[in-house]
Amino acid sequence: MNVLVCVKRVPLTGGKIVLTDDERAIQTRHLGFTVSPHEECGAEEAVRLIEKHGGAATVLTLGPPEAEEQLRDLMAIGVDRGLHLVTDGAEWDPQATAAAIVAAIRQQPEQQDLILFGNESADAGNYQVAIRVAHALGVPVVTGIKAIAVEDQALRCEQEVAGGRDVYRVPMPAVVTVKEGINLPRYPSVPGRLRAKRKPVDTISPTPSEPRLEMVKLKLPEGSGKQAQILGNGPDAAPAVVEVLAEVGVL
Amino acid sequence: MSVLTLIEAPDDELSLQAYAFAQAIEPDATAVTIAGGAYAPAAWAQAVVDLIAQRSPSAVVAPGSDRGNEVMAHVAAQLDQPMAANCVSVTPGDPATVVRVRWGGSLLEEARVHGSPLLVTTAPHAVAAAPAPEVETIPAAGNGTVSVTEHVAATTAGVSLTDADVVVSGGRGVGSAEGFQVIEELAQLLGGAVGCSRAVTSAGWRPHTDQVGQTGTKISPEIYIACGISGATQHMAGCKGAKKLLAINEDGEASIFASADYAVIGDLHEILPAISAEIRKAKGT
Numbered sequence: 001m002n003v004l005v006c007v008k009r010v011p012l013t014g015g016k017i018v019l020t021d022d023e024r025a026i027q028t029r030h031l032g033f034t035v036s037p038h039e040e041c042g043a044e045e046a047v048r049l050i051e052k053h054g055g056a057a058t059v060l061t062l063g064p065p066e067a068e069e070q071l072r073d074l075m076a077i078g079v080d081r082g083l084h085l086v087t088d089g090a091e092w093d094p095q096a097t098a099a100a101i102v103a104a105i106r107q108q109p110e111q112q113d114l115i116l117f118g119n120e121s122a123d124a125g126n127y128q129v130a131i132r133v134a135h136a137l138g139v140p141v142v143t144g145i146k147a148i149a150v151e152d153q154a155l156r157c158e159q160e161v162a163g164g165r166d167v168y169r170v171p172m173p174a175v176v177t178v179k180e181g182i183n184l185p186r187y188p189s190v191p192g193r194l195r196a197k198r199k200p201v202d203t204i205s206p207t208p209s210e211p212r213l214e215m216v217k218l219k220l221p222e223g224s225g226k227q228a229q230i231l232g233n234g235p236d237a238a239p240a241v242v243e244v245l246a247e248v249g250v251l
Numbered sequence: 252m253s254v255l256t257l258i259e260a261p262d263d264e265l266s267l268q269a270y271a272f273a274q275a276i277e278p279d280a281t282a283v284t285i286a287g288g289a290y291a292p293a294a295w296a297q298a299v300v301d302l303i304a305q306r307s308p309s310a311v312v313a314p315g316s317d318r319g320n321e322v323m324a325h326v327a328a329q330l331d332q333p334m335a336a337n338c339v340s341v342t343p344g345d346p347a348t349v350v351r352v353r354w355g356g357s358l359l360e361e362a363r364v365h366g367s368p369l370l371v372t373t374a375p376h377a378v379a380a381a382p383a384p385e386v387e388t389i390p391a392a393g394n395g396t397v398s399v400t401e402h403v404a405a406t407t408a409g410v411s412l413t414d415a416d417v418v419v420s421g422g423r424g425v426g427s428a429e430g431f432q433v434i435e436e437l438a439q440l441l442g443g444a445v446g447c448s449r450a451v452t453s454a455g456w457r458p459h460t461d462q463v464g465q466t467g468t469k470i471s472p473e474i475y476i477a478c479g480i481s482g483a484t485q486h487m488a489g490c491k492g493a494k495k496l497l498a499i500n501e502d503g504e505a506s507i508f509a510s511a512d513y514a515v516i517g518d519l520h521e522i523l524p525a526i527s528a529e530i531r532k533a534k535g536t
Binding site: 013014015016017026037038093094095098120122123124125126127128131132134135136140141142143144158159161163164165166167168169170179180181184210211212213214215216217218219220221223226228229230231232233234235236237238239241242244245246248249250251 | 290292293317320321323324325327328329331332333334335336337346348352353354355356357358359360361362363364365366372396397398399400401402403404405416417441442443449452453455459460462465466467473474481482483484485494495497498505506507508509510511512513514515516517518521522524525526528529530533534
């Protein structure tokens with residue numbers, strides 16, 4: 001089977017977010033970058049599916065030239081090839097993003113049986129690109145999936161809900177969005193990293209349409225204004241902690 | 252001006268918050284729910300699309316839940332209209348302006364929405380729930396779409412993270428899977444649940460079901476005891492609902508202290524056994 005996984009390059013924000021002067025982006029000068037967490041699991045799932053059922057896995061990203069780093073990272077864990085929709089780094093809205101992904105998929109010679117996304121990106125969290133892609137391609141879509149099994153040309157997909165799991169049976173080709181926890185992504189090996197350097201990455205330069213969800217500016221939420229009460233240093237703080245637990249009413 | 256609100260169930264907390272949000276746009280907002288039967292996202296969305304065609308609302312509001320966001324994204328895709336997910340406020344207009352959450356609530360975005368009707372979902376707990384409105388039931392539309400075919404009940408073991416009054420969590424500072432013994436001991440004494448940070452699940456020390464955070468479980472205990480957790484935005488997005496936060500960390504400069512109500516500075520492997528011993532003493536066991 002052929003599996004395509006769509007991922008996004010996002011900054012590693014750490015403990016405190018700092019904005020750029022124009023308040024339209026996160027200050028990333030001192031930050032590293034990574035793949036959005038749900039999508040990292042999507043890439044691992046793509047690799048596991050082709051290890052089990054044969055075929056090829058492709059990773060697609062829409063992002064700046066530097067996003068090739070994320071494509072190589074995922075090729076190092078076993079994805080076969082990359083597809084890079086290169087932008088100038090400005091953020092695209094969900095409709096423009098979905099349209100570019102659909103156009104890129106249609107350009108590819110081989111048909112994809114499964115197109116994986118993360119349930120939502122870590123940064124923008126728009127919850128819609130995968131569903132828009134599925135509608136444009138005319139294929140079924142299920143979201144927030146935590147287990148995928150191939151059963152007679154269909155996918156058995158499990159979704160965590162209150163009190164257990166809901167199961168969907170989805171004919172292929174299909175779009176599936178996954179959540180972290182579907183698997184534990186492997187770390188790339190040194191030979192994997194070396195192989196990744198030689199794997200092919202095709203580039204496309206799409207043009208964005210006017211944003212219809214137009215970001216004006218970002219702002220940090222008001223701080224909690226909390227001033228932590230220091231209960232003490234080391235084990236001597238234990239009686240003060242127990243007092244707090246009694247006050248809160250959990251003892 | 253008419254506003255439709257999609258209600259998941261008449262007593263669903265997030266749906267009633269969405270209704271309160273809709274009433275801020277139009278006090279006479281209509282509440283609709285889709286008739287029972289197996290959940291089928293595209294069929295539910297088709298019913299909403301049909302209703303939009305009949306009634307031409309100026310806005311449609313749904314809760315920022317898994318299903319609320321999913322159904323609304325189907326509606327938006329089908330109508331080829333923009334959708335703003337997880338909004339905390341909206342100013343109607345042409346274009347409408349919304350404020351929505353990013354990074355699981357660590358950042359806010361002001362955005363213009365160029366489309367009609369305005370399609371929004373509401374960020375959980377951005378507004379207080381409205382009293383239960385009268386809800387109109389409409390049938391799901393469309394055949395042969397993907398639907399839930401089976402439900403597998405969870406095998407319950409102990410207190411769940413989402414329901415626990417006390418959650419005791421460990422981060423990278425715990426050092427190893429075995430290191431969680433002191434966390435488990437305290438959680439058990441308090442009748443609480445064990446949680447952890449993303450660094451811990453990535454290291455394979457705990458299962459992902461224990462993970463508190465933006466991509467894990469969102470918790471709302473009476474008190475959250477975070478041990479050896481630095482306080483990355485990813486983690487804080489999952490524990491914002493906690494009423495009180497007690498942070499235990501060796502590093503007095505850890506960013507988690509900025510969000511904490513109570514702080515203990517030092518080695519968790521010395522502090523937690525001391526707390527457990529003190530609780531046993533207090534209980535006289």
